[in-house]
Amino acid sequence: SQQGEEDPQALSIQEGENATMNCSYKTSINNLQWYRQNSGRGLVHLILIRSNEREKHSGRLRVTLDTSKKSSSLLITASRAADTASYFCATEGGYALNFGKGTSLLVTP
């Protein structure tokens, strides 16, 4: 079952702007992951944040985790057209991952 739910469903910004997308989940987790999917391609892992971490950075990506609110956010700074993709959060579901429905990000030049 899909535990993570991303918000907004779609986001359109201009190059150079920051993009923020959120993920809410329902049950306790050990970690939360974010993935990117370019159109017509498979998912690519971006970042994993553990339940005892509040914030994590990777290049232009910043992920926060608030376990008390059961939510996470992904911030992409100084967006580029190449960041256009769908972004998914994923939480543990037994032996596999539960993916949300994703946020579709469009970055226009």
Add this chain to the structure above:
Amino acid sequence: NAGVTQTPKFRVLKTGQSMTLLCAQDMNHEYMYWYRQDPGMGLRLIHYSVGEGTTAKGEVPDGYNVSRLKKQNFLLGLESAAPSQTSVYFCASSRGTAQETQYFGPGTRLLVL
């Protein structure tokens, strides 16, 4: 390293036909997964395997069968295709449990007429 590869990339089937989708990984991963992705539905887990010779059902297993005879390969079979199985199928692998990063293949687009 090729990572995770899937064959075929695209296939058209008629209702009732059968086919097998092949997934291969060269990372010596123990865990492998099959997902389907439909518009507005995100990814849903069909079957998974925690090691050679093992398989287990996921969220939407009906109409599919799987086999993991070799550690590097995970096959997804459709015995009698239905239009509801029109979807994009993704294979993934990971070193360990759901706390590990999953590595995805490029996908197989299946159209059932």
